[in-house]
Amino acid sequence: MTKTLQTRFTELIGIAYPIVQGGMQWVGRAELAAAVSNAGGLGVLTALTQPTPDELRREIDRCREMTDKPFGVNLTILPTMTPPPYAQYRKAIIESGIKVVETAGHNPREHIEDFKEHGVKVIHKCTSVRHALSAERMGVDAISIDGFECAGHPGEDDIPGLILIPAAADKVKVPMIASGGFGDGRGLVAALALGADGINMGTRFCATVEAPIHPNAKRLIVENDERGTNLIFRKLHNTARVGKNSVSDKVVEILARPEARFEDVAHIVRGAHGRQLLETGDLDAGLIWAGQVQGLIHDIPTVAELIRRIVTEAQTIIRERLGPKAAG
Numbered sequence: 001m002t003k004t005l006q007t008r009f010t011e012l013i014g015i016a017y018p019i020v021q022g023g024m025q026w027v028g029r030a031e032l033a034a035a036v037s038n039a040g041g042l043g044v045l046t047a048l049t050q051p052t053p054d055e056l057r058r059e060i061d062r063c064r065e066m067t068d069k070p071f072g073v074n075l076t077i078l079p080t081m082t083p084p085p086y087a088q089y090r091k092a093i094i095e096s097g098i099k100v101v102e103t104a105g106h107n108p109r110e111h112i113e114d115f116k117e118h119g120v121k122v123i124h125k126c127t128s129v130r131h132a133l134s135a136e137r138m139g140v141d142a143i144s145i146d147g148f149e150c151a152g153h154p155g156e157d158d159i160p161g162l163i164l165i166p167a168a169a170d171k172v173k174v175p176m177i178a179s180g181g182f183g184d185g186r187g188l189v190a191a192l193a194l195g196a197d198g199i200n201m202g203t204r205f206c207a208t209v210e211a212p213i214h215p216n217a218k219r220l221i222v223e224n225d226e227r228g229t230n231l232i233f234r235k236l237h238n239t240a241r242v243g244k245n246s247v248s249d250k251v252v253e254i255l256a257r258p259e260a261r262f263e264d265v266a267h268i269v270r271g272a273h274g275r276q277l278l279e280t281g282d283l284d285a286g287l288i289w290a291g292q293v294q295g296l297i298h299d300i301p302t303v304a305e306l307i308r309r310i311v312t313e314a315q316t317i318i319r320e321r322l323g324p325k326a327a328g
Protein backbone atom coordinates (compact mmCIF):
# COMPACT_ATOMS: atom_id res chain seq x y z
CA MET A 1 0.00 0.00 0.00
CA THR A 2 1.29 3.46 -0.84
CA LYS A 3 1.18 6.55 1.29
CA THR A 4 0.89 8.95 -1.69
CA LEU A 5 -2.76 8.25 -2.25
CA GLN A 6 -3.94 8.04 1.34
CA THR A 7 -6.45 10.73 2.13
CA ARG A 8 -9.01 11.64 4.78
CA PHE A 9 -11.44 9.48 2.81
CA THR A 10 -9.30 6.32 2.75
CA GLU A 11 -8.77 6.75 6.49
CA LEU A 12 -12.48 7.30 7.16
CA ILE A 13 -13.54 4.16 5.28
CA GLY A 14 -10.46 2.01 5.91
CA ILE A 15 -9.53 1.32 2.28
CA ALA A 16 -6.19 1.33 0.45
CA TYR A 17 -7.03 3.62 -2.48
CA PRO A 18 -9.39 6.62 -2.76
CA ILE A 19 -11.49 5.02 -5.48
CA VAL A 20 -15.21 4.29 -5.07
CA GLN A 21 -17.59 2.41 -7.35
CA GLY A 22 -20.85 4.35 -7.25
CA GLY A 23 -24.25 2.69 -6.96
CA MET A 24 -25.50 1.45 -10.34
CA GLN A 25 -28.94 0.06 -11.00
CA TRP A 26 -28.71 -3.52 -12.40
CA VAL A 27 -24.88 -3.35 -12.37
CA GLY A 28 -24.06 -2.90 -8.67
CA ARG A 29 -24.18 -6.58 -7.73
CA ALA A 30 -21.87 -8.67 -5.57
CA GLU A 31 -19.47 -9.66 -8.40
CA LEU A 32 -18.53 -6.04 -9.14
CA ALA A 33 -18.64 -4.64 -5.60
CA ALA A 34 -16.47 -7.47 -4.25
CA ALA A 35 -13.95 -7.07 -7.08
CA VAL A 36 -13.59 -3.33 -6.37
CA SER A 37 -13.19 -3.88 -2.63
CA ASN A 38 -10.72 -6.73 -3.16
CA ALA A 39 -8.65 -4.41 -5.36
CA GLY A 40 -8.38 -1.81 -2.57
CA GLY A 41 -11.26 0.52 -3.49
CA LEU A 42 -14.78 0.72 -2.08
CA GLY A 43 -17.28 -1.49 -3.90
CA VAL A 44 -20.96 -0.64 -3.54
CA LEU A 45 -24.04 -2.83 -3.96
CA THR A 46 -27.17 -1.13 -5.28
CA ALA A 47 -30.09 -1.78 -2.94
CA LEU A 48 -32.91 -1.29 -5.44
CA THR A 49 -31.38 -3.72 -7.94
CA GLN A 50 -32.65 -6.38 -5.56
CA PRO A 51 -36.44 -6.79 -5.94
CA THR A 52 -37.05 -7.09 -2.18
CA PRO A 53 -35.26 -6.15 1.05
CA ASP A 54 -34.79 -9.88 1.80
CA GLU A 55 -33.05 -10.38 -1.52
CA LEU A 56 -30.79 -7.45 -0.63
CA ARG A 57 -29.89 -9.28 2.62
CA ARG A 58 -28.93 -12.32 0.55
CA GLU A 59 -26.90 -10.21 -1.89
CA ILE A 60 -24.99 -8.67 1.04
CA ASP A 61 -24.26 -12.20 2.32
CA ARG A 62 -23.12 -13.22 -1.16
CA CYS A 63 -20.78 -10.22 -1.36
CA ARG A 64 -19.34 -11.11 2.07
CA GLU A 65 -18.49 -14.55 0.74
CA MET A 66 -16.48 -12.90 -2.06
CA THR A 67 -14.56 -10.30 -0.02
CA ASP A 68 -13.44 -9.69 3.54
CA LYS A 69 -12.80 -6.00 2.74
CA PRO A 70 -15.26 -3.17 3.47
CA PHE A 71 -18.02 -2.65 0.92
CA GLY A 72 -21.05 -0.37 0.93
CA VAL A 73 -24.65 -0.27 -0.23
CA ASN A 74 -26.25 2.51 -2.32
CA LEU A 75 -29.77 3.64 -1.45
CA THR A 76 -31.20 5.85 -4.20
CA ILE A 77 -34.30 7.85 -3.34
CA LEU A 78 -36.25 8.33 -6.56
CA PRO A 79 -39.04 10.80 -7.27
CA THR A 80 -41.69 8.19 -8.10
CA MET A 81 -45.44 7.78 -7.73
CA THR A 82 -45.08 4.35 -6.14
CA PRO A 83 -41.96 4.42 -3.96
CA PRO A 84 -40.22 1.16 -3.06
CA PRO A 85 -40.30 0.25 0.65
CA TYR A 86 -37.28 2.41 1.52
CA ALA A 87 -37.56 1.92 5.28
CA GLN A 88 -37.41 -1.86 4.83
CA TYR A 89 -34.40 -1.67 2.53
CA ARG A 90 -32.75 0.62 5.10
CA LYS A 91 -33.52 -1.88 7.87
CA ALA A 92 -32.03 -4.71 5.79
CA ILE A 93 -28.84 -2.67 5.29
CA ILE A 94 -28.52 -1.84 8.99
CA GLU A 95 -29.38 -5.34 10.23
CA SER A 96 -26.90 -6.90 7.80
CA GLY A 97 -24.12 -5.01 9.57
CA ILE A 98 -23.17 -2.79 6.61
CA LYS A 99 -20.89 -0.01 7.85
CA VAL A 100 -20.99 2.40 4.90
CA VAL A 101 -23.84 3.60 2.71
CA GLU A 102 -24.01 5.82 -0.35
CA THR A 103 -27.26 7.79 -0.36
CA ALA A 104 -28.43 9.65 -3.45
CA GLY A 105 -31.58 11.46 -4.53
CA HIS A 106 -34.30 13.52 -2.98
CA ASN A 107 -35.00 14.20 0.71
CA PRO A 108 -32.45 11.85 2.27
CA ARG A 109 -32.93 13.20 5.84
CA GLU A 110 -34.83 10.33 7.49
CA HIS A 111 -32.45 7.79 5.93
CA ILE A 112 -29.32 9.68 6.93
CA GLU A 113 -30.58 10.13 10.50
CA ASP A 114 -31.45 6.45 10.89
CA PHE A 115 -28.14 5.25 9.42
CA LYS A 116 -26.23 7.61 11.70
CA GLU A 117 -28.16 6.43 14.78
CA HIS A 118 -27.06 2.90 13.93
CA GLY A 119 -23.40 3.79 13.42
CA VAL A 120 -23.43 3.47 9.63
CA LYS A 121 -21.15 5.92 7.81
CA VAL A 122 -23.02 7.87 5.14
CA ILE A 123 -21.55 9.18 1.88
CA HIS A 124 -24.19 11.42 0.32
CA LYS A 125 -23.92 11.90 -3.43
CA CYS A 126 -25.28 15.18 -4.78
CA THR A 127 -24.82 17.59 -7.66
CA SER A 128 -24.63 21.05 -6.07
CA VAL A 129 -22.72 22.86 -3.34
CA ARG A 130 -25.97 23.80 -1.58
CA HIS A 131 -27.13 20.19 -1.39
CA ALA A 132 -23.70 19.12 -0.17
CA LEU A 133 -23.86 21.68 2.64
CA SER A 134 -27.38 20.68 3.55
CA ALA A 135 -26.33 16.99 3.74
CA GLU A 136 -23.35 18.01 5.84
CA ARG A 137 -25.71 19.72 8.27
CA MET A 138 -27.70 16.46 8.44
CA GLY A 139 -24.53 14.81 9.73
CA VAL A 140 -23.17 12.82 6.77
CA ASP A 141 -19.60 11.54 7.06
CA ALA A 142 -18.60 12.31 3.47
CA ILE A 143 -19.86 13.95 0.31
CA SER A 144 -19.64 12.62 -3.22
CA ILE A 145 -19.96 15.62 -5.54
CA ASP A 146 -21.23 14.67 -8.99
CA GLY A 147 -20.41 17.01 -11.90
CA PHE A 148 -22.39 17.61 -15.08
CA GLU A 149 -20.26 15.04 -16.97
CA CYS A 150 -21.67 12.17 -14.95
CA ALA A 151 -23.86 9.28 -15.96
CA GLY A 152 -27.19 9.32 -14.14
CA HIS A 153 -28.76 12.46 -12.73
CA PRO A 154 -26.51 15.53 -13.04
CA GLY A 155 -29.16 17.89 -11.62
CA GLU A 156 -30.31 21.08 -13.32
CA ASP A 157 -27.41 23.48 -12.68
CA ASP A 158 -25.11 22.14 -15.43
CA ILE A 159 -21.88 22.81 -13.52
CA PRO A 160 -18.96 20.66 -14.73
CA GLY A 161 -16.53 19.10 -12.28
CA LEU A 162 -13.75 21.56 -13.03
CA ILE A 163 -15.81 24.23 -11.28
CA LEU A 164 -18.08 22.18 -9.02
CA ILE A 165 -15.33 20.23 -7.26
CA PRO A 166 -13.23 23.21 -6.07
CA ALA A 167 -16.39 25.24 -5.37
CA ALA A 168 -17.58 22.43 -3.09
CA ALA A 169 -14.10 21.88 -1.61
CA ASP A 170 -14.05 25.53 -0.53
CA LYS A 171 -17.12 24.99 1.65
CA VAL A 172 -17.55 21.31 2.55
CA LYS A 173 -15.68 20.34 5.71
CA VAL A 174 -16.16 16.56 5.78
CA PRO A 175 -14.10 14.37 3.41
CA MET A 176 -15.31 14.71 -0.17
CA ILE A 177 -14.91 12.56 -3.25
CA ALA A 178 -15.31 13.83 -6.79
CA SER A 179 -17.65 12.04 -9.18
CA GLY A 180 -18.51 12.27 -12.85
CA GLY A 181 -16.06 11.94 -15.71
CA PHE A 182 -13.34 9.98 -13.90
CA GLY A 183 -11.71 6.99 -15.53
CA ASP A 184 -7.94 7.13 -15.20
CA GLY A 185 -4.98 8.25 -13.09
CA ARG A 186 -4.99 11.73 -14.61
CA GLY A 187 -8.52 12.23 -13.33
CA LEU A 188 -7.60 10.99 -9.87
CA VAL A 189 -4.67 13.44 -9.60
CA ALA A 190 -6.88 16.24 -10.94
CA ALA A 191 -9.56 15.47 -8.35
CA LEU A 192 -6.97 15.61 -5.56
CA ALA A 193 -5.59 18.88 -6.98
CA LEU A 194 -9.10 20.36 -7.07
CA GLY A 195 -9.52 19.66 -3.36
CA ALA A 196 -11.26 16.28 -3.33
CA ASP A 197 -10.13 13.31 -1.23
CA GLY A 198 -10.75 10.70 -3.92
CA ILE A 199 -12.94 9.74 -6.87
CA ASN A 200 -16.20 7.94 -7.53
CA MET A 201 -16.66 6.16 -10.86
CA GLY A 202 -19.65 4.57 -12.54
CA THR A 203 -19.31 4.21 -16.32
CA ARG A 204 -15.63 3.16 -16.14
CA PHE A 205 -16.51 0.21 -13.89
CA CYS A 206 -19.23 -0.94 -16.34
CA ALA A 207 -16.50 -1.66 -18.90
CA THR A 208 -14.66 -4.23 -16.77
CA VAL A 209 -14.54 -8.01 -16.90
CA GLU A 210 -16.45 -8.37 -13.62
CA ALA A 211 -19.32 -5.96 -14.41
CA PRO A 212 -22.33 -8.29 -14.59
CA ILE A 213 -23.65 -6.97 -17.91
CA HIS A 214 -23.69 -8.23 -21.51
CA PRO A 215 -20.43 -7.82 -23.52
CA ASN A 216 -22.32 -5.75 -26.14
CA ALA A 217 -23.04 -3.09 -23.51
CA LYS A 218 -19.37 -3.00 -22.51
CA ARG A 219 -18.33 -2.74 -26.17
CA LEU A 220 -20.74 0.15 -26.72
CA ILE A 221 -19.03 2.08 -23.91
CA VAL A 222 -15.60 1.39 -25.45
CA GLU A 223 -16.75 2.37 -28.96
CA ASN A 224 -18.54 5.58 -27.91
CA ASP A 225 -16.50 8.74 -27.60
CA GLU A 226 -17.09 11.72 -25.30
CA ARG A 227 -20.06 12.79 -27.45
CA GLY A 228 -21.82 9.47 -26.91
CA THR A 229 -24.45 10.61 -24.42
CA ASN A 230 -27.89 12.19 -24.49
CA LEU A 231 -29.43 14.43 -21.84
CA ILE A 232 -33.04 13.37 -21.42
CA PHE A 233 -35.97 14.63 -19.28
CA ARG A 234 -34.56 18.17 -19.29
CA LYS A 235 -37.96 19.84 -19.55
CA LEU A 236 -39.30 17.61 -16.76
CA HIS A 237 -36.57 19.00 -14.45
CA ASN A 238 -35.34 15.48 -13.85
CA THR A 239 -32.37 15.53 -16.23
CA ALA A 240 -30.61 12.24 -16.84
CA ARG A 241 -27.43 11.60 -18.80
CA VAL A 242 -27.60 8.31 -20.66
CA GLY A 243 -25.67 6.62 -23.44
CA LYS A 244 -26.59 7.64 -26.98
CA ASN A 245 -28.64 4.91 -28.67
CA SER A 246 -31.83 4.66 -30.71
CA VAL A 247 -34.00 4.81 -27.56
CA SER A 248 -32.42 7.89 -25.97
CA ASP A 249 -32.40 9.62 -29.39
CA LYS A 250 -36.13 8.89 -29.64
CA VAL A 251 -36.79 10.25 -26.12
CA VAL A 252 -34.98 13.50 -26.97
CA GLU A 253 -36.95 13.78 -30.22
CA ILE A 254 -40.35 13.16 -28.60
CA LEU A 255 -39.77 15.46 -25.62
CA ALA A 256 -38.61 18.27 -27.93
CA ARG A 257 -42.22 18.62 -29.11
CA PRO A 258 -43.81 21.55 -27.28
CA GLU A 259 -46.83 19.62 -26.02
CA ALA A 260 -44.89 16.48 -25.03
CA ARG A 261 -45.27 15.01 -21.53
CA PHE A 262 -43.57 12.19 -19.63
CA GLU A 263 -46.46 9.88 -20.50
CA ASP A 264 -45.39 10.09 -24.16
CA VAL A 265 -42.08 8.34 -23.43
CA ALA A 266 -42.96 6.31 -20.31
CA HIS A 267 -43.37 3.10 -22.30
CA ILE A 268 -39.82 3.21 -23.74
CA VAL A 269 -37.88 4.43 -20.71
CA ARG A 270 -39.02 1.78 -18.23
CA GLY A 271 -36.27 0.38 -16.02
CA ALA A 272 -37.22 -3.13 -17.14
CA HIS A 273 -36.19 -2.26 -20.72
CA GLY A 274 -32.81 -0.93 -19.54
CA ARG A 275 -32.32 -4.14 -17.61
CA GLN A 276 -33.18 -6.14 -20.75
CA LEU A 277 -30.52 -4.21 -22.70
CA LEU A 278 -27.86 -5.01 -20.10
CA GLU A 279 -28.88 -8.68 -19.87
CA THR A 280 -29.47 -9.56 -23.52
CA GLY A 281 -27.08 -7.15 -25.24
CA ASP A 282 -29.89 -5.83 -27.48
CA LEU A 283 -28.66 -2.23 -27.64
CA ASP A 284 -32.03 -0.94 -28.88
CA ALA A 285 -34.03 -2.50 -26.04
CA GLY A 286 -34.02 0.46 -23.66
CA LEU A 287 -31.89 3.16 -22.04
CA ILE A 288 -28.27 2.55 -21.07
CA TRP A 289 -26.80 4.82 -18.42
CA ALA A 290 -23.34 6.11 -19.35
CA GLY A 291 -21.37 9.34 -19.03
CA GLN A 292 -19.06 11.49 -21.14
CA VAL A 293 -16.07 9.60 -19.72
CA GLN A 294 -16.81 7.02 -22.43
CA GLY A 295 -14.37 9.14 -24.47
CA LEU A 296 -11.57 7.98 -22.14
CA ILE A 297 -12.53 4.29 -22.04
CA HIS A 298 -10.71 2.11 -24.58
CA ASP A 299 -10.65 -1.38 -23.10
CA ILE A 300 -12.33 -3.89 -20.80
CA PRO A 301 -9.79 -4.78 -18.09
CA THR A 302 -10.38 -6.68 -14.87
CA VAL A 303 -11.23 -4.41 -11.94
CA ALA A 304 -7.87 -5.24 -10.32
CA GLU A 305 -6.00 -4.24 -13.51
CA LEU A 306 -8.01 -1.03 -13.78
CA ILE A 307 -7.39 0.06 -10.20
CA ARG A 308 -3.71 -0.89 -10.40
CA ARG A 309 -3.39 1.16 -13.59
CA ILE A 310 -5.16 4.21 -12.14
CA VAL A 311 -3.01 4.11 -9.00
CA THR A 312 0.27 3.64 -10.91
CA GLU A 313 -0.57 6.39 -13.38
CA ALA A 314 -1.54 8.78 -10.59
CA GLN A 315 1.65 8.05 -8.66
CA THR A 316 3.77 8.55 -11.78
CA ILE A 317 2.14 11.92 -12.52
CA ILE A 318 2.60 13.06 -8.94
CA ARG A 319 6.24 11.95 -8.88
CA GLU A 320 7.36 12.92 -12.35
CA ARG A 321 5.24 15.89 -13.36
CA LEU A 322 4.25 17.45 -10.05
CA GLY A 323 7.19 16.41 -7.86
CA PRO A 324 9.98 18.61 -6.46
CA LYS A 325 11.49 19.15 -9.94
CA ALA A 326 8.23 20.61 -11.26
CA ALA A 327 8.07 22.94 -8.27
CA GLY A 328 11.46 24.32 -9.39
Ligand SMILES: Cc1cc2nc3c(=O)[nH]c(=O)nc-3n(C[C@H](O)[C@H](O)[C@H](O)COP(=O)(O)O)c2cc1C
Binds near residue numbers: 181182202203293
Ligand atom coordinates in the same frame (compact mmCIF):
# COMPACT_ATOMS: atom_id res chain seq x y z
C1 LIG B 1 -25.27 1.99 -15.40
C2 LIG B 1 -25.34 3.05 -14.33
C3 LIG B 1 -26.37 3.01 -13.40
C4 LIG B 1 -26.43 3.96 -12.37
N1 LIG B 1 -27.40 3.86 -11.40
C5 LIG B 1 -27.35 4.67 -10.32
C6 LIG B 1 -28.23 4.47 -9.23
O1 LIG B 1 -29.09 3.57 -9.24
N2 LIG B 1 -28.11 5.29 -8.15
C7 LIG B 1 -27.17 6.28 -8.11
O2 LIG B 1 -27.10 6.96 -7.09
N3 LIG B 1 -26.33 6.50 -9.13
C8 LIG B 1 -26.39 5.72 -10.22
N4 LIG B 1 -25.48 5.90 -11.24
C9 LIG B 1 -24.49 6.99 -11.13
C10 LIG B 1 -23.14 6.48 -10.59
O3 LIG B 1 -23.25 5.99 -9.28
C11 LIG B 1 -22.10 7.59 -10.57
O4 LIG B 1 -22.52 8.65 -9.74
C12 LIG B 1 -21.84 8.14 -11.97
O5 LIG B 1 -21.78 7.08 -12.89
C13 LIG B 1 -20.55 8.93 -12.00
O6 LIG B 1 -20.28 9.37 -13.29
P1 LIG B 1 -19.36 8.56 -14.34
O7 LIG B 1 -20.25 7.57 -14.97
O8 LIG B 1 -18.88 9.61 -15.26
O9 LIG B 1 -18.25 7.91 -13.56
C14 LIG B 1 -25.44 4.99 -12.31
C15 LIG B 1 -24.45 5.06 -13.28
C16 LIG B 1 -24.39 4.11 -14.29
C17 LIG B 1 -23.27 4.19 -15.31
